[in-house]
Amino acid sequence: METLKKIFKNKDLMKKLGFTLLAFAVFKMLTYITVPLINTESLTSLFDSSGFLGIVNSISGNALKNYSIIALGISPYITASIIVQMLQMDIVPALKEWSLEGEAGRQKISRLTRYLAIGLAFVQALAMTFAFDASRDNLFQLFVSDWANQRNLWFLVYFYIAVVLTAGTAFMIWLADQITLKGIGNGSSMLIVGGIIMSLPGTITSLIQYYITDPNGALQTVYSGQGQLSGYILFGVSILSFIVVLVGVTYMQVAVRKIPIQYANRPASAKFKGKQESNIPLKINTAGVIPVIFASIILSLPNTVFSYINLGDGASRWLNQIFSYSQPIGFLLYIVLIFIFTFFYTFIIIKPEQMAENLSKQNAYIPGVRPGYETESYITKTLFRITVIGALYLAVIASLPIITSMALGHSYAQIGGTSLLIIVGVALETSKQIQTDTQEKTYTGFMR
Template structure:
């Protein structure tokens, strides 16, 4: 990977793209520390404690925003509204026929879908910004709590949060146009990596406890590092894993030329859904803890106390449901993204067949069976990666160290994707063509 980056840096045009991407990341980090107006900074620091948000939607948003959410800054909403908007529009393109036809209209249709996604992003930004403002108001963080000043400050704060969402969306698109990698993924990567110094500091604190007599951390801290490296290796291996279905194209004569006759394959990635099944599962299971963040019911206080305690990250019910939901959402995402019947029809239309399988319905059944098996393997991989930080944190008492399986998969996946883009662009520049 480092050799690829070094080689890319030696090419002037790629170096400009890398520098442009780094510039956007710097702008993103600057916006992540510019606080919105009309807030009491001292009260904000005393109230907004990310350690109190364990397994809540607020913790999830704070991680993806690189800590900007807990500081109520310009980019506090992060890129989450755009991600949610993309998922919603993507699902609607499957459920609503007009949007499905629009998605099949080529480049013009994709531009219209992108425009709809932007509008939905701004709408979600307004909704999330309004909800966050009321959270700040109830936490006694705002400077004005009555009269005309209350309404004016509320409008300004909500508009600033929404504007930050729109700016982040624009920054991501600028990376897509003039930089390297997927813009949204790069911003997510930057936000999560910004949490690494905090993780190193936490590890240092546990090591200090070990030196002061808590000798179990002499074993637990190195074990955490070993597990982290092992998880990164497994994710790297699984990201490139795929099942290749062999395809044979029949020969056909058109005029005086013969076409087809070659062998190929249909690649199906093992991690089909990427990180989305984990995001869906964690978002749903974080709802009870988010509600209890406002109700503040103690763990031992009757039925509801036991109910909310079961949905903490260390609760057995949370872990069981988390595992099952990841598998369920992996199958759900695969079912809406891959249509075996359409894939079989495309093969038939191009005179392609799977050796030993008849075209048409038998090919669709065969692809469906392969997808089912591959999805199960990918879902189990995601579930195990997501469960390791939870299990280790509950067993060792060290918590999740501000990073979970979702964050690790995003960081490793974005790094691999960006390196592959660099390699492909370097290959295009060194390819001499057919005329030499």
């Protein structure tokens, strides 16, 4: 309550909150503006089941399902950021040099990331439009009837739609920048969370319709003879599992492993009573939600590509066994990919060699560990151990909704774990910024 009072008393913070809400309203409005020439009713069947499309649609606030002008959302910029970040690992020397040039280097990297994001958006828009159109029984069924027979203009139609979607992504990047400058939190993260929150009411409505208001639905097929009471019970179980996952995600997102450090030029008598010792906090889930998204992308690509090639029923069943979440082999492959990407991305973000070098420059050391190679080895082993826990945590969070979906007979909860990871992570960071902004800037002096 005290924090809420401080928020309402802080005029600057209220302006930031108001601007952020206004940006969300603009975002929501744009999700209803469909790309010209597109027949959105032809896309409904593609989103009936969850998976990678469900994750992307959730992040976009249902903009993808509506095929709106911002259907791609901010995702091309996120992808470009990850690519540029990976290329800075001594893969491209120029990018490595830019990362060490301070503010000027960051501006160069930011500009390159935006150009790459626009290029990726255009390519992704072309590929997505062709893929959605090719998934229809007949080519051009994706488009409205006036253009369905204009096969001789197919290149211009695809090019036009790609330009519109790319412009939508450019606007979303600009809107994210405005939120970062004038609003609350990181703009890109806030737009992703905003999209997920916008899609949650639809998920809850689907669950209510599935279990409670549709007596002739699939519930009677899976749980025949159990009546309306079973619907309420299963709906309650779904909501309870959602809450349990939310609590677990919140706890794990703030969990850290602290490595104590001491400074050679700081005498032991300098430790004042009540003061915390210096340490290096390593988050248990350093990689965040990136490994789950990458694993979903890799697992969905083969089925997406081969769905446009007539391989026969036998080959299609074989591919489904390997690359489907609901099949044992596909599920196991999904978990393995999450582990691989968790370790890969964690050691991209945290570099033990650089940390050991920085400690040496600051005349700091880990008690009982020699500076240099032994410090690097100690940090690497510690990071490896906590990453195992983090990978297990991500695997559980990603697999629980899948298991729940199969057990309860619906597929609406498949993206729940991924969505909650994003929401909780951004919410914690935003709350820290709000607490910082609401702190009274008063100084009591040295003598009190």
